[in-house]
Amino acid sequence: MTASLTPPEHEHNALVEQAAQWLADQANPPRPIIPALRQRFNLSALEATEAAAMSDRFRICRKAFG
Template sequence: MTGTDHEHSESVVVAAQWLADQSNPPHPVVPALRGRFGLSVLEACEAAALARKFRTSRQAFA
């Protein structure tokens, strides 16, 4: 599945929410998410992208 039809695993969503809440996000982000949440590289990339969407939505609707 691609685009808006893609469903994320619960661990990806949890990682994305955590990352979106960080005022000082870790750098580099992918290794940090992999270590903290046990994600694969692909899942960590998905979480980072989802976190960006969360932050954008928060700013737009704040």
Template sequence: MSTIPVGGTTGHDHESTAQIDEAARWLASLPQEDRPRPIVPAMRQRFGLSPQQACIAIREAGLMHARAM
């Protein structure tokens, strides 16, 4: 049986969360046709993200876009 930490950390420190937020805002601000392809390597290079962090930023950008509609 696995245990779930209570009141623990999300695994992201403040700096990486700020990088993810910045990357998500950048991506959400770009029109679809102006987004670099492939997006994950581009975001990793531009913001210094891990592959997982880049995917989180992409998800967050999608949520920002959906909220704006």
């Protein structure tokens, strides 16, 4: 078995990324965001926070690069 070269703090599970993509696609994001992500995607509070931050980066990249 090979060891992962990515430190755990930089790994994102697929569900967090899916939640981030979903949130980035919302014209009117749900408020409050964290409870909505937790309920919709069954995420922990930390995972929902990571997804919210990631969705902001997705939006910025979409604006910058189309």
